[in-house]
Amino acid sequence: MELESGNQACSYIIQSQEEEIKRAALELHESINQNLYTLQTGLNFIESGIEQPELRNYAKEMSGLMERTIREVRLLSVELYPNTLSTLGLTAAVKSYAKLFTNTFGILIDVESQGGEKLLSDPESLAAFRVCQEALINIAKYADTDKAKIAFTWGEFSVKIEIKDTGKGFDTNEVMESGRSMGIAAMGERMRLVGGQCNLSSELDKGTTVSIVLPIQS
Amino acid sequence: MEPLKALILTECDRLKHGIPCDFVGVALQNRNNPDITWPYAIGNRNDKHKYITVRYGKGIAGKVISSGTPMEITDFPETILGKITDYPIMLAEKLVAAYSVPLVWNDLPKGALLIGYRHARKFDEQEKQNLREVAQHLESFLSSHFTDE
Secondary structure (H helix, E strand, C coil), X not given: CHHHHHHHHHHHHHHXXXXXXXXXXXXXXXXXXXXXXXXXXXXXXXXXHCCCHHHHHHHHHHHHHHXXXXXXXXXXXXXXXXXXXXXXXXXXXHHHHHHHHHHHHCCEEEEEEECCCCCCCHHHHHHHXXXXXXXXXXXXXXXXXCEEEEEEEECCCEEEEEEEECCCCCCHHHHHHHCCCHHHHHHHXXXXXXXXEEEEEEECCCEEEEEEEEECCX | CXXXXXXXXXXXXXXXXXXXCCEEEEEEECCCCCCEEEEEEECCCCCHXXXXXXXXXXXXXXXXXXXXXXXXXXXXXXXXXXXXXXXXXXXXXXXXXXXXXXXXXXXXXXXXXXXXXXXXXXXXXXXXHHHHHHHXXXXXXXXXXXXXX
């Protein structure tokens, strides 16, 4: 009974956080950034009507800063919640994130997909996406490798996703016992909440594989 | 090797052996947008720096360029502000200490010169001054990066 209510609380906290993150991301993208874009268009219009060179240059600088800000806000919005998840699906969202990840950490990610992609519910695809994200961040932090692979295998009733690196690996028992495994536990919890499974295997000097299996609701 | 690359790498190599340190990197803003890359590195353990692109204001290089002031990290990740993933070059090269100064072109900070160590350490005034002098020398090469010269 106690365990069940603990799981429900955990599920509620994760869902509330995700909803709030999504709300903030959409607000940044659809409201704040649209306003900034309108302001930038106005600044460009004002700039074209200014005759004094100093003031004209100043308006141009302001317009450049506004352009940078629009880009920052757009990237922040995508970092918080990838809109492609609802529009183009999980594989496209992971591919897009993998590109951003390579640009950030210099680690090349090979994304492979076998079988026809099936439609997942929003919570399912978001959970799978967050696990991929967490696994990649762990690679950047600890694996000491310059490449990794994400493989999707779409079956009729489930999808399997493997995030594999050939980095330095670690002793799983030691990490679990040391209490430094909160990220790993969070990946497992996210999958459990949507009816999936998450397994991790690692071998010293050989690398780490995070494997998730998610049932597909017909 | 193209002339600019050869010139900058020669300076970086001289700096790496002169100090001595484990890693020397030069980050530069792109010509057409404010993004920053690490086109030149000496003492690198891998090629990750070639693929890293940091946004203006982000990462060590982005912060040094946007603020126009040097940045010092003495014991990564213990002494940093923010998350360890905010410092991709430190993670990529397994650096523990780094000092970076801006590279100025046309009166604007447009790049960063960084020296790094794979162990914790502090930087004294003499080392900081030496790095500023090398940075000034490197600045004289930047025209060919930012123009068609």
